[in-house]
Amino acid sequence: MSTASFTSGQPATRTDADLIAGNKRFYDALWADAHLCPPERFNTWPLVAELAARTTRRLEVAPGLRPRLPLTDTQFVDLSRPALAELRRHGARVANAMIGALPFQDASFDFVCAFDILEHVVDDEGALGELTRVAAPGASLLLSVPLHPEAWTAFDDFVGHYRRYEPETIRALLARHGFTIERSAVYGMQPKSSKLLDLGQWFLTHQRTRAMWWYNRVFMPLGMRFQKPLDFKPGFDPAPGVDEVLLVCRKAGT
Structure with a gap:
């Protein structure tokens, strides 16, 4: 793991295998x-x-069942x-692999997407190195990460985060x-109420099946219904208190 990418104050005892x-x-x-x-x-x-309209050479890493890229002509x-x-049942092209060992040739993609991933891995240098390797020169990268180690909560630990990033x-x-x-935008759907987070974690710990049902069928649909349009600003200069950001990046080259 790169010490340059880790900030003190966050749990560091978990191994990559644990995560x-x-x-x-x-x-x-x-x-x-x-x-x-x-x-x-x-x-x-x-x-x-x-961005997708410009290329059919697209990759999204670890989307779960919340893909952001079109199912057609995207490798998941x-x-x-x-x-x-x-x-796969919905016609997508899929591969079982991890961000740190992508089974693709160099410069295979012009558009790469990795939402809420880097904070979950110990070796973020290696993970980003793999995204760099498979991205062609000039490729677009969409990346979202949580900010500010001092904002760490039990929720971060519970959902498998390894770190939060300083800007x-x-x-x-x-x-x-x-x-x-x-360009960049404020991003994310994490509840602001610590009491609500504590209640959700209690149900996930003690009544996981019931909690998953409520999350998938009630809270996630409600969260999506009340999403605000993303407000992109040039570059990256987050205001104080911003919990998570979406970054639109470009790889060097033509």
Whole structure:
């Protein structure tokens, strides 16, 4: 793991194997009882449609059953077999793999998407290195990450996060791998109420099946219904208190 990408104050005792196993348990259970949400229903769709129209060489890493890229002409990669089975059933092209070992040749894609992924892996340098390797020169990269280690909560730990990023840390990480941040927006659907988060975690811990049912059939649809349009700003200069950001990046080259 790169020490440059880790900030103190966050749990660092979990190994990569611990994170993989924990994430797989959590998301396999989540996706096993979920329906696929089409990408057109997310507030990312106007941006995605704009970028996707330029190429059919597209990759989305670990979408679960919430893909943001079009199902047609996009390669999807995920660790969760229930998610892959459902994506395949809807006609998507899928592969069972991890972000740190993508089974594709160099420069295979012009549009790469990785929402809420880097914070889940120990070796974020290696993970971003793989995204860089498979991205062609000039490729677009959509990346979302949580910000500010001091904002760490039990929710981060519960859903399998390894870190939150300081803005300068994620900016430097991307720069080391040849990516420039062109624009950014406040992103994410995490509830602001700590009491609501505590209640949700209690149900997920003690009544997981019931909690997953409510999340997939009630809270997720409500959250999607009340999504706000993304407000993109040039570059990346997040205001204080921003919990998560979506970054639109460009790989160096022509």
